[in-house]
Amino acid sequence: MGCDGGTIPKRHELVKGPKKIEKVDKNAELAARWKYCALSQEKLRRPIVACDLGRFYNKDAMIEYLLDKSAERPNIEAAVHIRGIKDVKELNLTDNPAWEGERANSKGDRYEDMHCAMFICPVVGLEMNGKHKFCFLKTCGCVFSERALKEVKTEICHKCGDPFEEGDLITLNGTKEEVEKLQQRMEERRAKAKSAKKSKKSKSAETVSKPEDSEAPGPSSSVSGSSSSVASSSSASSSAASDPSSKDTKASSSSAIGSKRSVQEMTDKSEVFKSLFTSHSSAKRTKDQTSNWVTHTPYHF
Template sequence: MGCDGGTIPKRHELVKGPKKVEKVDKNAELAAKWKYCALSQEKLRRPIVACELGRLYNKDAVIEYLLDKSAERPNSEVAVHIRGMKDMKELNLTDNPEWEGERRNAKGDRYEDMHCAMFICPVVGLEMNGKHRFCYLQTCGCVFSDRALKEVKTEICHKCGDPFQEEDIVVLNGTKEDVEKLRGKMEEKRAKAKAKKSKKSKAAETVSKPSDSKDDTSSLQVHVPGSSSTQNGSASSQSAVAGPSGSSSSSKEAKSSTSTATKRSIQHMDEKSEAFKSLFTTHSSAKRTKEQTSNWVTHTPYHF
């Protein structure tokens, strides 16, 4: 069809050129980063947490991900670096007084400003809508604009007063370069933590080994009952003079004395009374004949 009735086709109608690259709307891209959770793609709502790479999440979405990592979720590769809630920081955000909430345009008869954000910088008053650079502190979780941190240079948080360093500043939803720098810092931190743990484990092993050796040496020492300190001293001197033969004889005597002490029964002790001896099972009153012993009965009435 076409080219009839005197119509003159144009070149773009006959020749198909390369397809134009689809451009992403900047406003929609910023809204997706600053108003929606990076993991669940739901609207951000308190409590809001941030990872070490500066991405924003809903706290309940992160907890669900950590409880069941096997479940198939969209954008799960965004949270691969999250090992637990220790890697996250709950943000201390400042509400925007001009933000009216989600019900302001329920009827659809009003203009909805996409740049109006829920939160602002408590120092400068800039809205956290993606047009301005924002950061958070890993020590306390307070959020400020980059302009406020540059203009008012202090080592104390402007909101809560906790001290911080430049290493504790994390950029929220930064560029690719910012994300690569933050990833390098994160890997260095984790490597240092692993090194500290390995050092602590080695130190614990070295402390436990000498204590075990001391226990072994103390267990090897034999204390002979009834021997005085002078007798021990004389025996030690004799064993030192006699050499290995003397030491072997003394060890045999110690073993025989300990064996006799352990083998001696309470019933053969003359100094003990009969009432005391009757408390033990070795006494003659505790022994029963076969007629006195009862037959073996189970808890069930079955007999085999």
């Protein structure tokens, strides 16, 4: 049985078989994880930051996300665990001298190596293209391959010389199991930081309350204070009895302290200065000028 053009259809064109399982291209998957931002899906460009789970982000895209988290963005689940700029670390990457950039094959007449990466390991020289495991230090942000850390075992960074611990190593774009371990470690670190903050607050509250308690006089201090006051009063009375002139000076000082002099009685002050006070005659009102009721918006003065 033929068609209009005299062609004979084959069996696979008439009978529909089972659908083939779609497979992800490995090269495309590696390029998406190692050459593009996990949040904005744009190509990675300096400055580049990484989170505690080992994902790459462009720093400007991360700042935009933190400033406005309500905006609708694709792949927002890749940055849900990030609370602030302190949760990411800027990476100290080493450029690849063999990288010619994207414009090197603009005409399309050259072979384009998909595995050529922008950055390499500064110790071994492996390219950071996803075929080899890489990790970064949370203390300084330097990036190395896992092979370099195994071959040259040290507790000091190979690039900047800062000391680090094993817990500061974070694997970049790891497997699901590695990401789960990193997430568990991140939650433990945040719980420790929260408990440390609470302990600091409690210690500061204790230090504030201690000086207040020390300043409060106890029973022994009150007894000693009363005895000293009695001794001082007795000595003062004996000195006063021996020296009669001291009585006059004390009486004059006590009268000067006890009596309050009014501003209106001061002769050295001007009338303008005296009118500033309520005791001046201009501030006093007669009965006709005062009112016995007040409203929210009084019209009677």
